[in-house]
Amino acid sequence: MTAPAESMRPAWPNSPAAPRALEPSGARPRRLNPARVGLYAFLAITALFFLTPLYVMVVTSLKELSEIRSGAILSLPLAPTIEPWIKAWSSACTGLSCNGISVGFFNSVAILVPSVIASIAVGALTGYALSFWRVRGSGVLFGALMIVAFVPYQIFIYPLVRVFAFVGINNSIPGIVVIHTIFGLPTMTLLFRNYFVSLPPELFKAARVDGAGFFRIFWSVMLPMATPMIIVAVILQVTGIWNDFILGLVFAGRENLPMTVQLNNIVNSTQGERAYNVDMAATILTALVPLVVYFASGRWFVRGIASGAVKG
Template sequence: MQRPDTMSNAPKNKRPTKRWTPARIGIYLFLISAAAFFLLPLYVMLVTSFKTLDDIRESSIFSLPATLTLEPWAIAWTSACTGLECTGLKVGFWNSVRIVIPSVILSILLGAINGYALAFWRSKYANLLFGVLMIGVFVPYQVIMYPLVRLLSTVGLFGSLPAIVVIHSIFGMPVMTLLFRNYYAGLPEELFKAARIDGGGFWRIFIELMLPMSTPILIVATIMQVTGIWNDYLLGLIFGGTELAPMTVQLNNIVNSTTGERAYNVNMAATILTSAIPLFIYLASGRWFVRGIASGAVKG
């Protein structure tokens, strides 16, 4: 009789080798092309922002800087002309911060309260109210821009910080309501009923039960609102005025300046500085955004 260790010489299971099928090759080619489509402009902006003007004139837009310089970044931040004043983007940066923080907090808070009420405290006209809010998602800004300007001018708020915060909160509320309503609709209703039996009211259930369970959707809502409000140009231009012009408006003024020689290196540096905050947020919290969406943001 053969010994157990020599009875079988069958080959061990091997991991299947990946075959380069036409479909797999096509997928990789598409992914590489898509990555190049989005990364190539970023590469051009980066290398141009570190070049001198002489280097830009004498070299290709894809070539690396012959002389590395940080002067365009310093000019873009501190002394680039954004109209009659040459104070750079730093003023617009702090204007954007002052606009974004209260606008994000207010729009998310209103959306969370509306979504919670529509998901659990269903009144007779709850579906009608939800439909009206959803219509607001598809209304173009331009349709109601003039009435809003007239309204804010009448009450004396036009061109002020409260005005632009209220405008961003109003336009953000329908989308935030949709996100939170769908998220809360996916939660077990037994939790809400148990809280009601224990004597919880509207605000107590919302603050002590719903908000602690809303971390995933709060992250999604924050990312959407911060990037959306930070990147806004039209509302900031109209309702912010000259004193509260956000970073995007000042970037447009720098790029479209017609005085003297066009400084492409300063323009590229200013563009990267303006987009740095949304880009950092997406890179730092992208996986949380996907988790929040997957955990119920599009359910219901």
């Protein structure tokens, strides 16, 4: 028996007999359901919660003091001016000196660049050693580093001040660089160790068979493959070191105070009239570097985390 002729006919796309075309997995749903509406509402409220202070800071920094005293903090400036920004950068008083926050900016850069390079270099090398070169006691050393990472660093300040004063590097740029390297070592070691553990061990074994040594394998094989993790480490260290206050206040010295310490001196100054527009401009200038880093490399941060930062 042959099938009826009708069953041999192709079904039209809109006919009941035609199978429904599967929508691609990335296609947006045609209708909004209550769950999605709630998600959008939550995201909008969260964004509003975090962006409102930034908006207030920006509009206040562009207003004259007479307009700020009117109390309309959410209103746009009637006559926008960049004079508060110029004053915050070049002539705001940070204690007895009135050179603006630009001095602190260059001090922060002088602290940031060597601290980031040194902490990442030492952390990557230590993480590589703990992942492939299983020497005796490596597990104990890794555990000790992790314990130190969760100990409040404030309890180490006084002993380190005494040690650095004895060595002769207290109140100096090299001293604060060493401090940031020491306190960044546990986190950097954890990140790179977990990333290197996730790599195929055959790469390490093949390099060993070819005669490569400890540093040759690290420099020629492991480090080029760790680019996503290096980006993650740079973002974390730049943010942490740039935003640091207490370590810079204690170890940098009066001549090398970072931007965050000078910002505190500007905002909490009791001399003369309180210039809120200058304070807001100085605050934005201080936070500009971490904001630029996040906006410029946010997607790389996610890729680095996904490629091994939480593995191991």
